Amino acid sequence: MRASENAKRLSRVIENTVQHERARREISGKRSEIRELKVQKRSAVVELKEDQYGMMDGGGVAYVRWGRRDCPTGSSLTVLVHSGYVAGTYYTSTGGGSNYLCIDANITYHRGRYSDGANGASHIYGAELRDSAWMHRLFDLSDTEKNYLRLNSLPCALCLAQLMITQIMIPGSSTCPKGWTLEYKGYIMGGGHSDKHASEFICVDQKPQVVPGTNTDETGANIQMVEPQCQSLLCEPFVAGRELQCVVCTY
Template sequence: MEAFQVTANDKISQEQRQSSSHSSNSKQAAKPRRVRRSPNDNPMIAETTFTEGKGVAYTRWGRFDCSGPNNDLVYDGIAAGSHYSNTGGVSDFLCLHLNVSYRNGRFRDGSQGGSHTYGLEYQDSWISSLMDFSLIETHSTYQHSVPCAVCLAERRTTQLMIPGRVTCPQGWTREYTGYVMAGGHSDKHATSPICVDDTPQVVPGTQGSQPGAHLYMVETQCASLLCEPYAAGREISCVVCTL
């Protein structure tokens, strides 16, 4: 009988240790984990910390700020892209940081080969009836440089731009509405479309044509598109949503 009690007590003690070890491992697994690829790797490069994401980032084109109470401004900047007359280069527009910094290195003359980046300018002069210009003194965006802002939508995991809509799917949060814009159809290279805020701002002191990257409204054309619900020559609205 005494031997049985000792064996039972040992079993209980072992189960308690296993339970304690499992609990400890669960707590440890819940903490950020640090992983090193190789003992010989540089620890500044090889170590990766896994933490829960804070939110999702998106670019608000045409504004220096972010919308919504749960949005943080990561940085603001000036939109840029390849020259409209270039046959190659950058197809996606860039949001360049206002406080630009250059790494130490060898600087080359601008005539050397490579991809060149220019400021992005609004080129449509007739859109005053579509936009809300209450935030700019000139009440026009024509031939002004385009501002941009990179925003962080907190506690969300994905973002989506929907062309042809001003509302978001059920359960999604609307960040801003605008119009789809891209380079001109006669430009020498294609550009990816962006959703430009319908309450736009401009970069101060940039009025007047400075040849570079151009930005125009995108319009629908039928009958290649169905003439119902689409209509020829109509500007395409857009909305940026997060979830």
């Protein structure tokens, strides 16, 4: 009698176990189906937004790619917002803005909303590479018009790294932290140390382009290589006079 009850109990346990495993597999299958449907729906939304706006659902972070008129092609998540020209304050001016701007190449003027002529306003000029030809060996000139940088003005691109939540520029490094995505790398550049006003330091792409037709000494906003000096920076690991690399990363 007891053996029969034990057998029935064991049979029920086995049956319950089988049913539980079957239910678990069904739930797991349903979850997989739901995930797949979500992926398909998101892909459809992405394609729609790419067609309409050129960007993905989920936002992202924007950064300027200095020295290029396009965005990195290594990731389908990074798209071009606009391209333009690097501009800043005249190098001998004591006033004006201290930062570089990426001015849209397709500039627009609203009719009746401007006053032509010199009105004593703040002035802005193209940013011209002022270092001598020695800097050429530091860069990859395969995309540089006429393989020459000196006295040319620089283009720029505003890029959107879609689905990313933050971006950083690391001076002194050519690699991104673990888990971060490399957008581009290059060299730190800024205004000359004898210029009459301060400027910001920017990361210029290691494979630069230039603005065609600007390879003459027009003067304007200066942009030059940046080299550490050892008065207050330790000479180890820094090397006095050695150009600083940089990298732009997203996460």
